[in-house]
Amino acid sequence: KQEVTQIPAALSVPEGENLVLNCSFTDSAIYNLQWFRQDPGKGLTSLLLIQSSQREQTSGRLNASLDKSSGRSTLYIAASQPGDSATYLCAVLSRPGGGADGLTFGKGTHLIIQP
Amino acid sequence: DVKVTQSSRYLVKRTGEKVFLECVQDMDHENMFWYRQDPGLGLRLIYFSYDVKMKEKGDIPEGYSVSREKKERFSLILESASTNQTSMYLCASSYGDSSYSNQPQHFGDGTRLSIL
Numbered sequence: 001k002q003e004v005t006q007i008p009a010a011l012s013v014p015e016g017e018n019l020v021l022n023c024s025f026t027d028s029a030i031y032n033l034q035w036f037r038q039d040p041g042k043g044l045t046s047l048l049l050i051q052s053s054q055r056e057q058t059s060g061r062l063n064a065s066l067d068k069s070s071g072r073s074t075l076y077i078a079a080s081q082p083g084d085s086a087t088y089l090c091a092v093l094s095r096p097g098g099g100a101d102g103l104t105f106g107k108g109t110h111l112i113i114q115p
Numbered sequence: 116d117v118k119v120t121q122s123s124r125y126l127v128k129r130t131g132e133k134v135f136l137e138c139v140q141d142m143d144h145e146n147m148f149w150y151r152q153d154p155g156l157g158l159r160l161i162y163f164s165y166d167v168k169m170k171e172k173g174d175i176p177e178g179y180s181v182s183r184e185k186k187e188r189f190s191l192i193l194e195s196a197s198t199n200q201t202s203m204y205l206c207a208s209s210y211g212d213s214s215y216s217n218q219p220q221h222f223g224d225g226t227r228l229s230i231l
Binding site (some may be wrong): 034041042043044045046049059089091102103104105106107108 | 119148150155156157158159160163173174205207218219220221222223224225227
């Protein structure tokens with residue numbers, strides 16, 4: 001069964017720093033990996049999606065990489081801002097045959113950017 | 116922009132009641148999903164659907180059922196609500212054609228359900 005782990009569970013950094021959030025998964029047979037942002041009491045906002053054949057995706061100050069063979073992904077946030085404070089969730093879409101076809105989520109990294 | 120709308124942001128019900136959570140999407144997506152989110156456990160898949168009148172169990176279907184009579188609407192039903200079903204419920208949708216692997220899931224704002 002697919003398992004997704006995110007490290008660290010929480011992170012607090014001063015504004016302006018570059019930072020990296022880590023995600024690992026146990027089964028490399030995936031369709032894609034998604035990074036989401038969740039603000040308190042809200043739903044999830046999709047940030048980036050990396051297909052299994054891709055190595056990275058970029059959107060503005062965000063860059064996500066995928067190493068499928070080692071079961072790892074990173075989300076790089078450049079020049080962090082207080083508005084980036086949120087919980088960041090990593091999720092993988094596994095190939096059918098192993099059970100459910102929904103996303104398998106990590107427990108998230110709670111990020112605080114200090115002004 | 117994709118819009119996934121959940122009918123209630125907050126809901127309070129009593130144990131034993133039959134509870135309906137509604138979700139509507141406006142992008143003609145084939146796939147729809149129900150998740151619950153709990154502190155320390157993260158998001159877990161309850162049920163999903165690939166087409167009208169079609170449903171599949173997720174990881175934690177016990178105590179729940181679903182209904183998909185129309186493509187745009189996916190309902191989650193708590194047959195007899197219990198206190199351990201107090202949670203944040205999130206609905207999502209995505210395309211289901213050959214572009215499946217490169218289409219993100221889009222989420223609603225969630226329904227925070229309390230069972231007393």
